[in-house]
Amino acid sequence: MSSGEKYVAAAYLVVFVGVLAYVLIIATKLARLEREVGELAELAKRRKAESLG
Numbered sequence: 001m002s003s004g005e006k007y008v009a010a011a012y013l014v015v016f017v018g019v020l021a022y023v024l025i026i027a028t029k030l031a032r033l034e035r036e037v038g039e040l041a042e043l044a045k046r047r048k049a050e051s052l053g
Contacts, residue, residue: 001009
């Protein structure tokens with residue numbers, strides 16, 4: 001394997017790790033957002049039930 005091929009392989013590895021980190025960050029944010037939306041929906045249901053009942 002030549003020196004140039006090693007640099008190309010390293011560059012691909014860096015890009016792959018960067019994309020993987022990005023996907024993990026987005027997945028974490030999405031999970032948190034889904035949890036918060038669920039909590040807000042539950043709060044809205046409780047408020048509606050209190051105002052009707």
